Amino acid sequence: MCTVCGCGAGEVMIGRPSGAAQRKKAPTTGWKMASVEAAHDHAHEPVEPHAPASDHAGHMHFGHGPAHAHAPGLSQHEMVRIEQDILGKNDRFADTNRQWLAGRGIFALNLVSSPGSGKTTLLCKTIEILSSRVAVAVIEGDQQTEFDAERIRATGAPALQINTGKGCHLDAAMVGQALPRMALIDNSLLLIENVGNLVCPSAFDLGEAHKVVILSVTEGEDKPLKYPDMFAAADVMLLNKTDLLPHLSFDADKAVEFALRVNPRLKVFRVSATTGEGFDGWLAWIESGLSAAAANGQQKNHEENTLAAGY
Amino acid sequence: MHEMSLAEGIRSIVEDAAIAQGFTKVNAVVLEVGALSSVEIEALRFCFEVVMKGSVAEGARMEVDTIAGTGWCLPCAKTVAIDYLYDPCPHCGSYQVQATGGTEMRVKALDVETAPRGV
Numbered sequence: 001m002c003t004v005c006g007c008g009a010g011e012v013m014i015g016r017p018s019g020a021a022q023r024k025k026a027p028t029t030g031w032k033m034a035s036v037e038a039a040h041d042h043a044h045e046p047v048e049p050h051a052p053a054s055d056h057a058g059h060m061h062f063g064h065g066p067a068h069a070h071a072p073g074l075s076q077h078e079m080v081r082i083e084q085d086i087l088g089k090n091d092r093f094a095d096t097n098r099q100w101l102a103g104r105g106i107f108a109l110n111l112v113s114s115p116g117s118g119k120t121t122l123l124c125k126t127i128e129i130l131s132s133r134v135a136v137a138v139i140e141g142d143q144q145t146e147f148d149a150e151r152i153r154a155t156g157a158p159a160l161q162i163n164t165g166k167g168c169h170l171d172a173a174m175v176g177q178a179l180p181r182m183a184l185i186d187n188s189l190l191l192i193e194n195v196g197n198l199v200c201p202s203a204f205d206l207g208e209a210h211k212v213v214i215l216s217v218t219e220g221e222d223k224p225l226k227y228p229d230m231f232a233a234a235d236v237m238l239l240n241k242t243d244l245l246p247h248l249s250f251d252a253d254k255a256v257e258f259a260l261r262v263n264p265r266l267k268v269f270r271v272s273a274t275t276g277e278g279f280d281g282w283l284a285w286i287e288s289g290l291s292a293a294a295a296n297g298q299q300k301n302h303e304e305n306t307l308a309a310g311y
Numbered sequence: 312m313h314e315m316s317l318a319e320g321i322r323s324i325v326e327d328a329a330i331a332q333g334f335t336k337v338n339a340v341v342l343e344v345g346a347l348s349s350v351e352i353e354a355l356r357f358c359f360e361v362v363m364k365g366s367v368a369e370g371a372r373m374e375v376d377t378i379a380g381t382g383w384c385l386p387c388a389k390t391v392a393i394d395y396l397y398d399p400c401p402h403c404g405s406y407q408v409q410a411t412g413g414t415e416m417r418v419k420a421l422d423v424e425t426a427p428r429g430v
Contacts, residue, residue, distance in 0.1 A: 077338070078423050082328055086320040086342070086416040169313055200313035203349045203416075228396040229349040232410060261397045261406040264385065 090204055093172035097207025100179055103304075105187040105297025107289045110170075110208035112230055114223075115196030117216040118240045120148045122273040123191055127155045129276070129283060134290060135188035139178050141170040141195045148193065158182065169200040172207055187294040189286065202229040209289060210235040217241045217248055221255035224262050231262040236269070238282060243272040317350060317416065318358035322366050324418045329367045332423075337368035339422035345413035346380040347396055368421075380413030 085091060101108050113119050120140075127136045138159040140149040149161035160178050162170060175192065184190060192208060194201040202211075213234035215223055218241055224231040231237065237259050239252060256268050267285070271278035325337060340359075344350055352375055359373045382393045384400040385407040391400050393408060400408050 078334070078425055080328060080332060080334070080421045080423050082324060082418045082420055084324050084418050086317050086324070086418060089320060089323060167316075169316070171316065199349070200316075203313055203317075225397050232347075232396045233349075258397070261399075263396075264407045264409055 087203060087205075090172045093176050094205035094207040097172055097176050097179060100176075101190065101207060101209075102293070102296060103300055104184065105294040106184055106190050107188075107286070107293035108190040108192060108206075108208045109286075109289075110192045110194055110201070110206050110211045111214060112194045112198070112201045112211055112234065113196060113214035113216075114198040114219065114227075117196070117214045117219065118273050119193050119196070119214055120151055122214060122238065122240055122271070123193060124151060124155050125273045125276060125279070126191070126283070126286070127152070127157045129279065130189065130286065131155070131157060133287075135185040137182055137184055137188060137190050139170075139175060139182075139190070139192045141174075141193060143167070143195060164195055168195060168197050169204050170194050170206060171204050175206045187290070187297065189290060198223070198227040198230050202233040209293065212236045212238060214238045214240050215255060215259070217245055217250040217252060217255075221251050222258060224255065224259040228262040231259050231266065234263065234266060236267045236285065239268060239270045240273055242270050242277055243275045313349070314351060314354040314358045315362065317355055318362035321359065321418055322362050322368065325363075325368045325421060326366060328421060329423075334421075334423035334425050335367060336424040337371045337421050338424060339372040339374050340368060340418060341374045341376065341420040341422070343376045343378055343415055343417040343419040345378040345415045346394060347410050347413040348416045350416050372422075376419060378413050378415055380410065382408035382410045382412075384408050 097108075111119050111123070123138060127138070130136055136157045138149070138152045138157055140146075140152060140159055140161045141164060142148055142161065143164050143166065145163070146161045149159040152159035160182055162174050162178060164170065164174070170192065192206060194206075198213075211230075211234040213230050213236070215237060217239065220226070237256075239255060242252070245252060252270065259266055259268065269278055269282045269285070271282055321340060321342070325340060329335070329337070344352065356373055363369050363371060380393045380395070380398075381390050382398075382400075383389075384391045384403065384405060386403050386405045387400055390411060391402060391408065393401075393410070393413075396410055397406070398408065399406050
């Protein structure tokens with residue numbers, strides 16, 4: 001990466017024909033070219049220093065422009081301090097969703113994985129077992145089609161499909177629009193199946209209680225290291241399709257070890273959505289989340305009532 | 312390609328600031344990006360150029376200040392430097408390291424041109 005402007009190779013690594021990709025040293029290790037000047041083969045506009053010349057009321061003024069540009073008729077250069085999260089808007093929508101859900105005691109999970117990990121089958125199985133005990137609703141995210149929502153509806157649970165078009169992830173504004181249309185029941189379970197993509201949905205908070213990442217044993221056990229952002233963002237990992245393990249060379253312990261390297265707090269359940277194997281732990285975890293959400297919702301409502309009554 | 316959404320987020324922040332502060336042209340957008348954040352700078356740079364078209368920041372430079380990654384090592388009970396989410400603790404070699412810093416994606420500042428005064 002260019003040490004002057006930050007442009008350059010980023011994290012992109014391209015393999016060599018003869019063998020392994022060269023892992024670029026991270027920018028944080030203070031990697032510098034031997035001679036920045038000599039290696040600097042692209043032009044830069046003159047850049048003003050980032051340090052402010054004067055700083056008041058959130059404004060940083062930089063020399064009032066070249067050649068004392070505060071003279072009448074000349075435009076001025078100014079450095080304006082912004083300090084805002086790029087995803088700040090999404091995060092505000094997510095907070096609104098989280099409050100909306102909390103007020104109703106709804107326990108919401110955001111299920112993320114690569115395409116083909118068995119998310120929808122896993123949801124169907126979860127609903128099949130849980131629906132006698134608790135109301136379950138589903139938001140389905142896919143680029144196109146309503147196929148997954150139809151599969152969910154076949155279980156008897158209400159499902160709303162969000163098609164993201166060309167989008168690669170659900171965002172909090174989409175979910176915020178979906179929530180009031182769903183006639184969700186208080187103290188219920190909301191499962192949000194994100195777009196099948198192990199990269200982009202990691203950055204977008206939807207207002208869920210937890211992200212649940214699903215990795216299936218038909219994928220590589222090194223996926224947590226290849227796509228670490230998602231495993232870092234999740235609180236729970238479901239290692240799915242374990243019924244297929246006898247037929248595969250997949251090393252389940254290694255996969256879990258890799259996932260824990262990325263995120264030591266990750267809670268792991270090994271499950272098979274086809275046979276129901278390992279579902280006890282997963283369902284018990286959901287039920288404890290449901291109880292906590294319901295208790296929290298009750299307390300919130302009590303506080304609001306107390307406030308409204310003027311105590 | 313969530314970098315497209317990130318670029319749209321940047322545009323929205325820049326446009327809000329332009330309305331609030333009355334500037335009409337942005338020469339540079341200074342970002343603060345953590346080494347452990349889920350943004351690929353090169354992809355963002357590409358999207359930035361496309362998304363800023365037609366805004367006050369059309370043609371603006373995108374400058375990036377990288378924030379070093381840090382994590383909390385449970386065995387050492389202290390903050391350590393890490394370059395990747397799956398890095399072991401540089402002191403004890405344990406993987407019990409939870410990322411704590413270097414995950415930010417922020418618009419830090421804008422180099423703007425304000426309208427001529429006087430005349």
